[in-house]
Amino acid sequence: EIVLTQSPDTLSLSPGDTATLSCRASQNVDRGYLAWYHHRPGQPPRLLISSVSRRASGIPDRVIGSGSGTHFTLTITRLEPEDFGTYYCQQYGPSPWTFGPGTKVEVK
Amino acid sequence: EVQLMESGGGLVVPGGSLGLSCTASGFNFRNYAMAWVRQAPGKGLEWVAAMMGVGDDIEYADSVRGRFTISRDNSRNTVSLQMNSLKSEDTAFYYCAKLPLVTLARGYFESWGQGTRVTVSP
Numbered sequence: 724e725i726v727l728t729q730s731p732d733t734l735s736l737s738p739g740d741t742a743t744l745s746c747r748a749s750q751n752v753d754r755g756y757l758a759w760y761h762h763r764p765g766q767p768p769r770l771l772i773s774s775v776s777r778r779a780s781g782i783p784d785r786v787i788g789s790g791s792g793t794h795f796t797l798t799i800t801r802l803e804p805e806d807f808g809t810y811y812c813q814q815y816g817p818s819p820w821t822f823g824p825g826t827k828v829e830v831k
Numbered sequence: 832e833v834q835l836m837e838s839g840g841g842l843v844v845p846g847g848s849l850g851l852s853c854t855a856s857g858f859n860f861r862n863y864a865m866a867w868v869r870q871a872p873g874k875g876l877e878w879v880a881a882m883m884g885v886g887d888d889i890e891y892a893d894s895v896r897g898r899f900t901i902s903r904d905n906s907r908n909t910v911s912l913q914m915n916s917l918k919s920e921d922t923a924f925y926y927c928a929k930l931p932l933v934t935l936a937r938g939y940f941e942s943w944g945q946g947t948r949v950t951v952s953p
Contacts, residue, residue, distance in 0.1 A: 756937070760940075769943070770942075811875060813878075815937060815939045818890045819878065819892050820939075822875055825875045
């Protein structure tokens with residue numbers, strides 16, 4: 724099983740700031756099968772990125788996924804109020820598909 | 832517009848059984864694999880089970896294999912999760928999710944339902 728770790732646990736930022744979130748895998752994530760989700764309380768998670776860097780429908784270009792192998796990064800520039808919440812990375816290579824523990828982006 | 836609506840959550844005693852259902856609309860249901868993902872209180876997301884659109888390819892998380900069964904009825908646009916031998920650690924919010932392909936080759940979740948709460952307690 725591929726174990727994902729995310730850092731930091733919490734990011735305290737202000738609207739307009741840039742958020743940089745890290746996701747590390749315990750082994751190589753084959754073919755870049757890495758996704759990112761945004762989850763706000765009371766709402767279902769929302770897919771942001773698949774295949775490391777491919778934005779999902781309706782996701783703005785200030786949301787940027789990058790990385791390879793075992794280290795991946797999600798960057799969100801010009802934070803807006805709706806960007807706050809918890810972000811999860813997920814690998815979908817070999818089953819079991821696994822999520823990281825999440826990074827909470829909160830208002831400073 | 833893709834819509835997924837879960838139902839069937841509730842309170843059940845340890846060792847009991849519960850069935851969840853998800854009704855889909857807004858897309859050609861049989862052309863997409865479907866999955867269940869859960870979130871325990873105060874915890875992160877955990878993938879539970881997935882089933883391809885047409886055919887028998889099914890995958891389970893180790894934590895539920897042998898206790899949970901995923902199934903689908905393409906004529907009714909529904910995917911179900913039968914949960915048996917429930918444990919307190921199965922307490923969670925359960926989400927139905929749509930995968931991007933008919934097969935399980937791309938196991939990410941491009942659309943989610945609103946979820947349904949399952950509580951396992953004496």
